[in-house]
Amino acid sequence: MPTICFVCDYNACRSQMGEALGRVLLPEQFAVCSAGLYPGTVNTLTTEVMQEIGVDLSSQTSKTLEAVPMDRMDCVVVLAEPALEPCKAHGAKQIVYWPFSDPLRAPGDDAAVKDAVRQVRDTLHERILTLPTLMEP
Numbered sequence: 819m820p821t822i823c824f825v826c827d828y829n830a831c832r833s834q835m836g837e838a839l840g841r842v843l844l845p846e847q848f849a850v851c852s853a854g855l856y857p858g859t860v861n862t863l864t865t866e867v868m869q870e871i872g873v874d875l876s877s878q879t880s881k882t883l884e885a886v887p888m889d890r891m892d893c894v895v896v897l898a899e900p901a902l903e904p905c906k907a908h909g910a911k912q913i914v915y916w917p918f919s920d921p922l923r924a925p926g927d928d929a930a931v932k933d934a935v936r937q938v939r940d941t942l943h944e945r946i947l948t949l950p951t952l953m954e955p
Contacts, residue, residue, distance in 0.1 A: 829854025
């Protein structure tokens with residue numbers, strides 16, 4: 819079974835959404851996980867935005883790169899520029915680079931930040947559907 823890991827800075831938003839959407843959209847085809855350079859906790863706004871589309875993040879936890887066997891991942895999807903070189907250094911077999919600005923740092927109030935998280939969520943949804951065609955055999 820092919821393995822995919824979504825990686826960003828904090829494993830609190832972008833990579834958590836990638837993991838959850840990967841599990842929903844590719845459930846029988848792939849084993850999916852996520853990690854971050856500086857993990858903390860899954861962000862509350864991220865959880866709320868995913869619940870809007872019926873995806874529950876409550877069982878997901880934030881993980882370090884070291885907690886995931888990066889060298890055994892078939893594909894690592896890098897969602898933040900700072901994570902690119904560390905993923906290469908951890909021996910990822912294939913890297914797909916889909917960088918997003920951190921939506922949690924979007925300017926404005928909570929409503930504006932939530933909209934930024936939704937935009938990343940929706941783009942990830944579209945891209946994850948194409949991921950099987952991008953993966954090397």
